[in-house]
Amino acid sequence: MADPTFRGPKQLLKAFQWTIQGFKSAYQVEASFRLEVWLFIVLLPVAIWLAQTPAQLFVLIATGLLLLLVELINSAIEAVVDLVVGTKQHPLAGRAKDVGSAAVFLALCIYGLAWLLVIYTRFFV
Template identity: 50%
Template sequence: MAYSGNTGLKRIIKAGQYSWQGFRAAYKHEEAFRQEVWVLVVAVPLALWLGENAVEKTLMIGSVLLLLIVELLNSAVEAVVDRTGMEPHKLSGRAKDMGSAAVFFAILMVGVVWFFMLS
């Protein structure tokens, strides 16, 4: 197990830097992630305006944030699978398909949450 030697505040700062690098890489290389970031940019003000209380606003914004989280994890899986080789393999295809299914269900959840909050 790798140990960086960073502790306390330095570890937190480094972790934040790595997270920002991951966000930037996803935004640069993943079209779906870019689209979902822009959905978030539109959804946050809409949720703050249309949500009737803090719970509704939190659910509406949180569902879109969860979509971004799932997309990041899917992109990470795809990157690792692609790193191991470009030749077709049933397990590689299965991993990518499962990641895609996770994104699909996250999108479905966004739709369900927003539908019920606005109806």
């Protein structure tokens, strides 16, 4: 958590360390995040080869990063719900997790659609 006594470069370094800690934590704990990271890594060279314009490459990279972003947010939601609810069942906890999962699904659809459009323009237009 941010310490108000830190200022300038020292604060920036601390923020960067917390960011890296967040990535490591998500990668270690969340199987879906690991899978999506590897999907992004594997598809990145394919995107570089496939894209015909810088804009297409940007869209493929941006939608992949969007998927990772939404997965991180979903993981944070799930962690907070698990912390608060624990082993108990609660309809709002289930709803929060379901909505987070739906957001990941939409991001995955956007990523897939971007790939389909770039593939279509590369091979069929």
